[in-house]
Amino acid sequence: MTLSRAAIIAVGSELLTPLRVDTNSLFITEQLNLLGVTVTMKAVVGDDRAELAHVFRAMLEQVDLVVFSGGLGPTDDDVTREVVASVLNRPLAEDPAITARMRERFAARGFQMPMPEINRRQAMVPAGARVIENGRGSAPGLWIDEGARLVLLLPGPPRELKPMLTALVENDLTARTSGHAIVRRIIRIAGRIESQTDETLQPLYRTWSDQSPPVAATILAALGHIELHLSTGADSREAAAGILDAAVADVVAVLGADAYSSDGRTMEQVVGDLLVARALRIATAESCTGGLVTSRLTDVPGSSRYVERAVVAYSNDAKIELLGVPAELIEEHGAVSEPVALAMADGIRARARVDVGVSVTGIAGPGGGTPEKPVGTVAIAAMTSSATRSRVFRFIGEREQVKFQASQAALDMVRRMLLE
């Protein structure tokens, strides 16, 4: 029997507070989608036997695969094993091999005491269940064939759940699914607004929905960029990936350099890769972004090869002393102006003796705005020995949003300059 519809149940009272969100289900969904299994519902239930049993029964009526995450620990609050065994009428019995492995694990970690007896709860297995080894923790997973249906119990900690599920998706689960893979890709787009991008892409949407298999597209506005989410299903992961490769090429043909990433890379990674490929070094002069442009550039491993230095010139004094911006220029145009941004980029580039200089000066808010230069006004400049770019932007949002959008626009300006 081929599995096609799944439900995910996250177990744990901490997931029912305002402070914690279930993110395991996102990873589980992604992995199941790779096998062509659609997640049709998700639930979060506390450490309550009756409620968990109720929700499990309700889900079991609707789907052919139920995946649990969490509730497999050793304490009385960990109820998943028991509830599943009881709903499926399978008595629990201790698996001595699991107990022995846990005792070894415990001893190997060098504790001064033997394994607490309570941990033996983790060795209880419902009749007919298969034990899935956990390489990173004490709670094994469980695989239960229930007629045509499958029930999987996975541990809650992501570092235990992820490798366990990845292995299942690569091996045991393939035989139980259609092999019809659903694959997704995200194209990141800068320098455009959502509605206009959506309109520009309409002819592509029509082509994609008419083709077989169709490609589904969703456009989402994110801070400082737009995301186009593409997905398609095909007989294999490779075939689906090939269809999405073609769709990405369609988008790039229409949007050109505005589409900056289709492989998960962030803007700072794309800029870093361009700097490495061209063997260029960069220095940054920031005012309102307060170091954020440089912090993002240096989030990328290996960025010490191309980031030489940066100056956060928050005060006018600092702009004059550290970047050589003429005081008269600030007086004449104001610190937030294209001429000052250009002088800052020029100053940092010359003083750091690097190839690329980039600068940001603006009003992040909430204070400091004027009628001519409201909060969100940001001047950005980028320079190489042969090229100069500058522009005044007007960003909308709170302080941190303005900072992020300004950092994104500065990195994007460098990217476009390097592409030419």
Place this chain on the structure above:
Amino acid sequence: MTLSRAAIIAVGSELLTPLRVDTNSLFITEQLNLLGVTVTMKAVVGDDRAELAHVFRAMLEQVDLVVFSGGLGPTDDDVTREVVASVLNRPLAEDPAITARMRERFAARGFQMPMPEINRRQAMVPAGARVIENGRGSAPGLWIDEGARLVLLLPGPPRELKPMLTALVENDLTARTSGHAIVRRIIRIAGRIESQTDETLQPLYRTWSDQSPPVAATILAALGHIELHLSTGADSREAAAGILDAAVADVVAVLGADAYSSDGRTMEQVVGDLLVARALRIATAESCTGGLVTSRLTDVPGSSRYVERAVVAYSNDAKIELLGVPAELIEEHGAVSEPVALAMADGIRARARVDVGVSVTGIAGPGGGTPEKPVGTVAIAAMTSSATRSRVFRFIGEREQVKFQASQAALDMVRRMLLE
């Protein structure tokens, strides 16, 4: 009848992809907790009538309040209204007042065309339901008394849902709940490890659990700090808040300056408030954190009052030129060393002519580590005219985690210095 147990159902197929998570339920939980209502289960269901009806029926058996978010839009994919009406056997009828309001709204927004007829779906109301006005969007909410139970339908966009629910919690819902409020507070702690803090707080936990009403405590390790989550229930929000005030004072008495925030303020806000209170200005010299310390300081509105400048001296040249670090010092001790950190803090403080200088130099990884100075080694120094602090830390984790922990330790060093 007093409502005490709630279920939340988020509706929308986009919430069943690997890319989106339901966060409305966190806000809904927080608000319901204020009224003493506990959320016992949550579900996410796609835009599918049969599945939504199934889950709604299952939840309705278990709780006395069901809150829906989403699925109230005008298109055929928006199924919540219809499904709820059908499960509760209440025929839908158009409410002409809603249609009229929507037409006005549409006209006021200056569109060149009349409201599409499809939008009239949003004016359909199940028999006996009360309409809840939506000040920020076209979809009204719905309040349905179903015997002793209550069913609420709220719009999905957070900016529409939040004010609507806040108003309900402040007004209509108070009469339907116990008035027994559950209030939570988070204490943030730096400079300690989780297990040792947990042990230190054990006597407090015992006192709190023995008192009436008890205070529940959960300790969580976060990146760069520990969080102690406290919650209690009392007859009023004010009474519960008073009990938590006392519990916070207990913790501060035990942990002293290690407890840096109990009112939601971040480390950078706490440092900023101290600088403002003492009328001091700060300048930063960063290497491995790449501007992150300064970016965090300048995330705080009004930080231009106390942040003067910063230098990101990634290369040795930059450390020498911009901060006056002697080349011999780098040669003798290495760029990642306490003497160099001290020279950087001294250099930036002198050159920026400010009261406080702080510096960070380290190995963020993944490259650059040596047996003596492995990845994660970070030297931090802070100086005022009268005080000097420095220390070498060893952080664990990936590059971005090392950067964040180093920025946190630098801000914390400044905070402790200013407290003395």
